[in-house]
Amino acid sequence: MNTHLTTSAEENYLKAIFKIAEKEPGPVLTNALAAEMGTSAASATDMLKRLSDKQLVAYEKYRGVTLSETGNRIATDLIRKHRLWEVFLVDKLGFAWDEVHFFAEQLEHIQGEHLSERLDDFLGHPRFDPHGDPIPDAQGKWIRRTQTRLLTLTPGQRGIVTGVDDHSPSFLQYLAELGLSLGAELEVLERTAYDQSAKVRIGEREAVLSEKVGQNLFVRII
Secondary structure, three states: OOOOOOOHHHHHHHHHHHHHHHHOOOOEOHHHHHHHHOOOHHHHHHHHHHHHHOOOEEEEOOOEEEEOHHHHHHHHHHHHHHHHHHHHHHHOOOOOOOOHHHHHHHHOOOOOOOHHHHHHHHHOOOOEOOOOOEOOOOOOOOOOOOOEEHHHOOOOOEEEEEEEOOOOHHHHHHHHHHOOOOOOEEEEEEEOOOOOOEEEEEOOEEEEEOHHHHHHEEEEEO
């Protein structure tokens, strides 16, 4: 639970720092954070100073920023709420997986001591959101599973779709058109050495997937 007085903008920065550091461990550089937030480096620096004053981050000019224990807890709680709300929107309200991010971005900032726990109970304690991302539990612990990027599969290998690394609506809509939702099974038939595109079989149909798709689609090899 977030017991600090933080604004939605501050919370969004904490979450962005967490996500960048998750992919590239170590201090997060200001320019990378600014790019993630779609703002200027100067604006990002001003925000980092505010977060540092609240002891939510450790910030050193030119060296980057890391989350404090409290900042990390707030970011994890935000991600937990965001992903629980996405499950609710898809499973209970019938939204498509490409429609829910915007709404969850708003809902994750709702404060309430027991909201996450009640939502989690209502949903049956889901472990993953509609995009295959793990949902941290009430203690902030994460579930990890064995998966790999489709790009690593060679001809003859089969996999089950477990998640995506690109959450943009256009990418999710493209996958849906191909029938590549979570749980879908595919087989790599051919891979082109020149551009790493892959010809795959999805059910009864075949499709050619680009290297970019292969990089952004997670599968569990079967």
